[in-house]
Every structure is written in C-alpha cells, then in structure tokens.
Amino acid sequence: MEPGNPGTTVTLRDVAAASGVSVSTASRALDERGTASKSAAAAHVRKIAEELGYRRNSFASNLRRGETRTLGVLVPRLSDTVMALMFEELERVASDRGYFAMVATSGDDPDDERRAAETLLDRNVDGLILATARLDDDLPRHLRDRGVAHALVLRTDGVSPSALGDDEVGGYLAVRHLIDLGHRDIAVVTGPSFTSTGIARLAGARKALEGAGIDAQENWLIAAGYGIESGFSAAEYLLASDTGKRPSAIFAANDNLAMGVIAAAHRLDITVGEDLALVGYNDIPLSSRLPTPLSSVRVPLDQIAGNAIDLIVNPGKEPRIRKAMPTLIPRQSSGSPLHTAPHAL
Numbered sequence: 001m002e003p004g005n006p007g008t009t010v011t012l013r014d015v016a017a018a019s020g021v022s023v024s025t026a027s028r029a030l031d032e033r034g035t036a037s038k039s040a041a042a043a044h045v046r047k048i049a050e051e052l053g054y055r056r057n058s059f060a061s062n063l064r065r066g067e068t069r070t071l072g073v074l075v076p077r078l079s080d081t082v083m084a085l086m087f088e089e090l091e092r093v094a095s096d097r098g099y100f101a102m103v104a105t106s107g108d109d110p111d112d113e114r115r116a117a118e119t120l121l122d123r124n125v126d127g128l129i130l131a132t133a134r135l136d137d138d139l140p141r142h143l144r145d146r147g148v149a150h151a152l153v154l155r156t157d158g159v160s161p162s163a164l165g166d167d168e169v170g171g172y173l174a175v176r177h178l179i180d181l182g183h184r185d186i187a188v189v190t191g192p193s194f195t196s197t198g199i200a201r202l203a204g205a206r207k208a209l210e211g212a213g214i215d216a217q218e219n220w221l222i223a224a225g226y227g228i229e230s231g232f233s234a235a236e237y238l239l240a241s242d243t244g245k246r247p248s249a250i251f252a253a254n255d256n257l258a259m260g261v262i263a264a265a266h267r268l269d270i271t272v273g274e275d276l277a278l279v280g281y282n283d284i285p286l287s288s289r290l291p292t293p294l295s296s297v298r299v300p301l302d303q304i305a306g307n308a309i310d311l312i313v314n315p316g317k318e319p320r321i322r323k324a325m326p327t328l329i330p331r332q333s334s335g336s337p338l339h340t341a342p343h344a345l
Contacts, residue, residue, distance in 0.1 A: 010049075010052045010053055010054040010055075011054075012026055012027060012030070012054070014052060014054070015030070015045065015048055015049045015052060015054050016045075018048045018052060019044060019045045019048045019049075021041065021045060025041070025045070026045050026049075028042070029041070029042035029045035029046060030045065030046065030049060030054075068123075068124045068125060068126055069098055069099050069100060069126065070099065070100045070101075070102055070123065070124070070125045070126060071090075071094055071099050071100070071101050071102070071125055071126060071127050071128070071129060071309065071312065072101075072102050072103075072104065072117075072120030072121070072123065072125035072127070072128045072129070073087055073090055073091075073101050073102065073103045073104070073128075073129045073131065074103075074104055074105075074106055074113065074116055074117055074120065074128060074129070074130050074131065074132060075087060075103060075104075075105055075106070075131040075132070076105065076106055076107060076108055076131070076132055077105050077107065078103070078105060080226075081255075081256075081282075081284045081285075081286070082154070082254070082282050082284065083131055085284070085301055086131055086153060086154060086301055086304070086305065087101070087103050087131075089301045089302050089304070089305035090129060090153070090305045090308065090309065091103075092302075092305070093302070093305045093306050093309050094309055097309060097313065099126075099309070099313070101129075102120060102123065102125065104116040104117075104119055104120050106132060108134075110134075110137065110138065110139070113132055113137070113139055114139060114142075117130075117139060117143075121148065126149065126312070126313075127148070127149035127150055127151070127312035127313075128143065128148060128149070128150040128151075129150070129151050129152075129153050129308050129309070129312070130150060130151070130152050130153065131152075131153050131154055131155075132155075134194050134195065135157060135194050135195065135196055135199075136194060137157070140152060140157055140159070140160040141159075143160070144159070144160060149312050149315060150312070151163055151308045151309075151311040151312050152164070152308075153304060153305075153308045154197065154304065155195060155196045155197055156196050156321050157196070158196075158321070160320075161311040161312075161315075161320045161321070162311075162320070162321045162322070163304045163305075163307035163308035163311060163322050163324075164196075164197075164304060164321075164322075164323055164324070165299040165300070165304060165323065165324050165325075165326045166200075166323040166324065166325055166326060167196070167197050167200035167201045167204065167326075168200040168201070168203050168204040168207070169204060169325065169326060170200075170201060170204060170281060170297040170299070170326035171188075171190075171200065171201035171202060171203065171204025171205040171207075171208070171251070171253070171281075171297075172204035172205070172207050172208045173204075173297055173326065173327075173328040174201075174204075174205065174208075174251045174279040174281065174297050174328060175188070175204070175205040175208035175209060175251050175279075176208040176211075176212075177279060177295070177328050177330060177334060178249040178251065178277055178279060178334065179208060179209075179212045179214070181249075181277060181334060181335055183248050183249040183277055184212075184214050184248075185217075185245070185246075185247045185248045185249065186205075186209065186214070186220070186247055186248070186249045186250070186251065187217075187220035187221070187222070187238050187247035187249070187250045187251070188202060188205045188216075188220065188221050188222070188250070188251045188253070189222045189224055189230075189231060189234040189235070189238075189250060189251070189252045189253060189257050189261065190202040190205070190221070190222070190223055190224070190253040191223070191224070191225075191226050191253050191254065191257075192223060192224070192225060192226070193223045197253070198223060198253060201253040201281065202221065202223075202253070205221075205251055206221075220238065220247055222234045222237070222238070224257065226253075226254050226256055226257065227256055227257075227260070228256045228257070228259050228260040228263070229260060230256075230257060230260060231252055231256060231257035231258060231259060231260020231261045231263075231264070232260035232261070232263050232264045233260070233264075234257070234260070234261070235250070235260060235261040235263075235264035235265060236264045236267075236268075238250065239264060239265060239268050239270055239276070240268065247276075248276065248277065249276065249277035249278070249279075249334070250276065250277070250278050250279075251278075251279050251281075252278065252279070252280050252281065253281050254280065254281045254282050255280040255281060255282050255283070255284045255286070255287050255294060255296055257280070257281075258278055258279070258280030258281075258287075258294055258296070258333075259280075259286075259290070259294075261278055262278065262290070262292070262294075262333075265278075272292050272333050273292045273332045273333050273334070273335055274335070277333070277334045277335045278294065278295065278333040278334060279294075279295045279296065279297070279328075279333070279334050280294050280295065280296040280297070280333075281296060281297045281299075282296065282297070282298075282299055283296040283297065283298035283299070283329055284296075287329075287331075288329075288331065290333075292331075292332050292333050293331035293332050293333065294331055294333045295328070295329065295330045295331045295332075295333045295334035296328075296329055296331075297326045297327070297328050297329070298326060298327045298328075298329050299324070299326050300324045300325070300326070300327075303324040304324050307322040307324065
C-alpha cells in the first residue's frame with residue numbers, strides 16, 4: 001500500500017500487516033485512552049501507522065464500549081478570564097487522561113443553561129462539568145435525579161460532586177495579611193450572595209477579623225457582582241470623602257473587583273499600595289503586570305481541574321467535595337515588599 005495514497009482508507013489490519021504484528025497488538029499500541037506504551041514494538045507500530053496515514057476512529061471504538069471519552073464543560077462565558085483559564089486546565093487534564101473536553105457557554109439565565117447542558121448531553125458526553133455559579137441553580141439536582149455523571153467546578157452546592165478552592169481559607173488569608181500589616185479599618189467587597197464563593201470568602205474574612213478582635217463594620221462588607229464595574233462602584237462608595245471615615249485596606253473577592261477598586265482609587269487621587277492597601281483573589285496573569293502589582297490569593301486551577309475530572313471518571317472515590325488549598329501572593333498593592341515570600345496557611 002502506498003503511504004498517503006489519496007482516497008485510500010487505511011485500516012488497523014493494514015497497519016498490523018505492515019508492522020508484522022497481530023491486529024490486537026497493533027490496536028493496543030495505537031490505543032490513545034491511556035499512557036502510550038514505550039516499548040520498541042509499540043513505537044514501530046505507531047511509526048508505520050503514521051507513514052501509512054492511518055487514523056484511528058476513536059469515536060466508533062468508544063461507542064462500542066458504551067462511552068465517547070468526551071466530557072462537556074458548561075461555563076457562563078469564556079470572556080471571563082478565570083472561566084477561560086479553568087477550561088484550559090480542564091482541557092489539558094482531560095487530554096492527559098485520554099478524554100476530549102467540549103465547552104458550551106450558558107450566560108446567566110437558567111433556561112439558557114439548561115439548553116446548553118442538553119446540547120452537550122445530545123453529543124453523548126460521558127459527563128458534565130459545570131462552572132455555573134448560582135446556589136439556587138436547579139440543574140445539578142436535575143442531573144442527580146437523571147443519574148447523569150457530573151461535577152461542579154469552582155463552587156459547590158454541598159450535594160453534587162464538587163471541585164473548588166477552599167474559599168473560606170482564601171478569604172481568611174487575604175484579610176489576615178492585611179491585619180498583619182497593621183490594618184484594622186478593613187472593607188470587604190465580595191461576590192454575589194447567591195454564590196458559594198461569595199459566601200465562603202466573606203466567611204473567611206469575618207473569621208480573620210474576629211480572630212484579631214476587630215469588629216466588622218457592616219456597611220464596609222459589600223456584596224457585589226464579580227465584574228470590574230461592580231468593584232468601581234463599591235470603591236466609590238467606600239472611598240468617597242462624603243462617606244466619613246474610609247477604610248485603609250480593602251479585600252476584593254476577585255481580581256476584576258480589585259481592578260475596579262484601583263480605577264476608583266485613581267479617580268479619587270488615592271494611591272493603591274501607599275494610601276490604600278488592596279488584596280484581590282484568583283491571581284489571574286494580569287495581576288502581576290499592573291502598574292502597581294496586585295496582591296492576590298492564588299487558586300490552584302490545575303489541581304481543581306484534576307479533581308473535577310476524577311470525580312466523573314472515578315465516581316466511587318471519596319470525598320465527593322474536594323477543596324484545594326489557596327495561597328496568598330503579596331505584592332505592592334498591599335504595601336508588602338516585593339521580596340516577601342508567599343504566605344500560606
């Protein structure tokens with residue numbers, strides 16, 4: 001058979017014959033579901049297959065086994081940096097384990113979310129990974145009722161399998177850092193009250209304040225959206241001169257909120273890192289590249305991705321809710337020296 005002959009379909013039997021091995025041996029050498037064999041015989045089979053232009057029909061093969069080796073990932077939007085980074089990690093881990101990750105976006109409307117989930121299920125995915133945020137979301141319950149393999153990522157409803165960072169610890173680390181720097185007038189701009197992340201990060205912040213004997217000022221604990229505009233509006237309220245005493249430090253429960261705080265502070269001629277200490281959350285790549293590099297709580301997205309996929313492909317393993325430990329990365333925005341080592345609990 002001529003290598004690369006157009007219109008010729010190269011079969012597994014052709015590869016086996018050209019390699020001088022049995023069909024079953026060739027099949028094992030070309031199986032992409034696990035770690036590829038490093039034996040000389042397997043390498044020879046793969047070399048011959050490439051020369052002949054063989055393309056394995058993994059979809060048909062997996063269907064015969066009752067699986068597609070495909071996972072569906074549902075996110076509100078990929079324009080959100082954290083969602084995009086999370087999907088990239090899920091895609092990488094899935095590939096390492098012989099799976100293909102397929103993404104769909106849902107926006108914030110429950111009906112749109114349900115339709116997007118059904119679209120993925122119509123593709124016969126082996127499981128769904130949900131990065132949607134609302135605690136009042138009915139989709140996980142519907143998936144549990146139908147016996148659909150799924151995992152929540154970056155949040156939990158306390159029932160469905162979940163992979164996330166320990167948001168309460170993260171909130172504690174952020175505020176404890178500000179306290180250790182000598183601040184007592186600390187505000188918290190957290191995420192929406194309908195999200196597990198917003199609730200847990202605020203709980204951690206409160207725990208740090210209480211542990212230091214600081215009475216939280218309730219009007220300085222602001223639940224907002226997770227966008228830059230929400231951070232800007234919250235900071236205008238907290239820092240404007242007509243509000244009386246203003247905080248000397250702010251914990252913003254994601255980096256977008258923190259960037260909104262920075263913009264509002266600049267507009268009010270307040271210098272972040274000098275007049276105002278600031279800590280964000282997630283440590284997105286831009287955080288360290290801002291004019292005043294942002295102190296932030298780093299979340300191990302690679303570990304979270306591995307946990308989420310493991311919850312689907314190994315459904316019997318415990319625990320069903322897996323939390324990865326965050327780390328605080330101090331930078332100039334909180335007034336810490338640049339050489340300060342990362343502080344972890």
